[in-house]
Amino acid sequence: MPGLDDLYREIILDHYRSPRNRGELPPPATHAVGHNPLCGDEIEVYLDVRDGVVHDIKVGGQGCSISQSSASMMSQAVKGKTVDEVRALVHRFKSMMSIEELDDADASVEVKLGDLEALQGVVKFPVRIKCAVLSWNTLTEALSQATP
Amino acid sequence: MTALDVASIRKEFPILSREIDGQPLVYLDSANTSQKPRAVIDAMVRCMEYSYAPINRSAYRLAAEATDAFEGARSAVRRFVNAPKAHELVFTKNATEALNLVAFSWGRANLGRGDVVVLTHMEHHANIVPWHMLAAERGIELRWVPLTPDGQLDLTDLPRLLDGAKAFSFTAMSNVLGTITPVRELCAAAHQAGAIAIVDGCQYVPHNVTDVQAWDADFLAFSSHKLCGPSGIGVLWGRESLLDAMPPFLGGGNMIADVRLDGFTTAELPAKFEAGTPPIVEAIGLGAAIEFLEGIGMTEIRRHEMQVADYALRTLTERFGDDITIHGPTNVEVRGATFSFAFRGIHPHDLSQVLDQRNVCVRAGHHCAKPLMRVLGASATARASFYLYNDESEVDVLADALDSATDIFGF
Incomplete structure (x- = not known):
């Protein structure tokens, strides 16, 4: 079986210990809550989108190291990006998690995952994929509220 | 010294000899679902290889054999929980369905707007959600028995909570805390208030001597898969007088006495609550599990x-x-x-x-x-x-x- 080192990379544990962009944003920032009904994990995403750009993002909730570090890294990755860039990043991340597929057009677009690459190892532990993806689904929900 | 010869018992469970990465399995999730002994596996295989047939509806010998085996399992369950009569035991899909049966059959017939059902803070979803659904449908009120700091039921206010209640539905053992509740005392308190007592025995029945008559309970729900039996079958025991007065839950074959173009009449207990082909092989597995546990x-x-x-x-x-x-x-x-x-x-x-x-x-x-x-x-x-x-x-x-x-x- 794959070793725990594949799962619990140092960078993941660092984001878990010291989550970035924790907190809330007042309206008109949008707010979405995501639940993992199987395990009780919860992620809240506050999103401030102005002129098609993610001006600010805050993350709340509680859960395991994978769900919380994924949310923290996600918040860093999307801040300052355009809505279209964020959507491309979500797609790229979910394809890394093997739940979406990249077509040729997707693959030709350059999307940098950066620190998020550290979550690659989660794929070897299929039960934990839902932990890693929870915040991204919540982000998508907050994004669709912000750009109806 | 332990009361059981665990080494011998482990040999009865094929899965416990499995190793993963060269290490033995340390299975500490039996409150979720239990492993199966050879006796259960063999009984189910033998049924399917040798005597499988429909029950209760065919004249040939094979069908009679299957019916006897199926009803034999019901008798084993009766003995296991000391129910007065075998036909008071209804086979369901699991304990969740058994609790839903009580909520929707007994509940719809007996509860209306403002009627009170008392639950406890240590119930699992199977003994909460059906009552929430009934509350949305009927406007019944739910009251909750709280916990003490060490995770037992706080019975200080029980008489007040039960005042005017029509049902008290509670677990005999918490699936989270491990707490065993004072079932006999809770049944007595319910009856004193004029309420029926519904016992969720999912966690208790697999691990303890169960005696519904000593408890003076009205209903008991439990699952087979937590007591070394197969998944796919559960049990509802109910007092005959209550079951008799209840409307059917699921409609279909086996639960009817007669069906006409303008309506139907129901079968006698327990068929009245067993619509469709039941889990035949699973019932036989459950019977074998009970005999296995009784043997120990x-x-x-x-x-x-x-x-x-x-x-x-x-x-x-x-x-x-x-x-x-x-x-x-x-x-x-x-x-x-x-x-x-x-x-x-x-x-x-x-x-x-x-x-x-x-x-x-x-x-x-x-x-x-x-x-x-x-x-x-x-x-x-x-x-x-x-x-x-x-x-x-x-x-x-x-x-x-x-x-x-x-x-x-x-x-």
Whole structure:
């Protein structure tokens, strides 16, 4: 079986210990809550989108190291990006998690995952994929509220 | 010395000889679902290979044999819970369906706007959600018995909560805390208030001597898969007078006396509540599981689990002190060998992932008891639960594996 080192990379544990962009944003920032009904994990995403750009993002909730570090890294990755860039990043991340597929057009677009690459190892532990993806689904929900 | 010969018992469970990565399986998730002994597997295979046929509806000998085996299982269940009559036992899909049957058949016939049903904070979703659904449909009121700090039912206000109530539905043993509730006392309190007593026996029945007559209960629900039987079958026992007066739950074949273009009449108990082809092979497996457990003795199983529970409480507390929080009572007289715990602030998912490296199987999550988790102030816990095939050495493996989690999450 794959070793725990594949799962619990140092960078993941660092984001878990010291989550970035924790907190809330007042309206008109949008707010979405995501639940993992199987395990009780919860992620809240506050999103401030102005002129098609993610001006600010805050993350709340509680859960395991994978769900919380994924949310923290996600918040860093999307801040300052355009809505279209964020959507491309979500797609790229979910394809890394093997739940979406990249077509040729997707693959030709350059999307940098950066620190998020550290979550690659989660794929070897299929039960934990839902932990890693929870915040991204919540982000998508907050994004669709912000750009109806 | 333990009350059971665990080494011999383990040999009866084929799966327990399985190794993963060269290490034995340490299965501590029996509160979730239990493993199956050879006797159950063989009985089910034999049924399918030798005497499988429809029950209750065909004249040939094979069908008569299958019917006898199926009804034999019902008799075994009757004996196991000391029910007065075999036809008071209804086979369902699982305990959840059994509780839904009570809520929707008895509940719809007997409850209207403003009527009160009393539950407790330690119920799992199967004994909460059907009542919420009935509340939305009928406008009934739900009241809740709270907990004491050590995870027992706080009965201080019970008479007030039960005042005017029509039903009191409660677990005999918490799937999260391990707490064993005073069932006989709770049934008496319900009856004194004019309410019926519905006992959720999912966690209790597999581990203890069950006697619905000594309890003076009105309904009892439990599952086969937690007591060494197959999944796919559960049991509702109900007092004959109550079952007789209730409307049917699911409609279809087998539950009717007659069907005309303008309506139907229902069959006698228990067929009235067993619409469609029942889980035939599963019933035979359940019967075999009960005979297997009876062969060992429920008193002996309970005594063994008290010893393991006592050892687990002492070992984990002595070894980890304040680094571990074990929810529920510390007195093994009022608890089973099911332990939910928090360990060094490590999230239960991460904990169970690390324990899995040592083949230690524990549940992590909310245990289908989210209201209780909110009372405990935890979104999730890890839970280790022991059964007749577990012993003290597995407590030690658990403790060693917990220690290794600190290597990764020791911050």
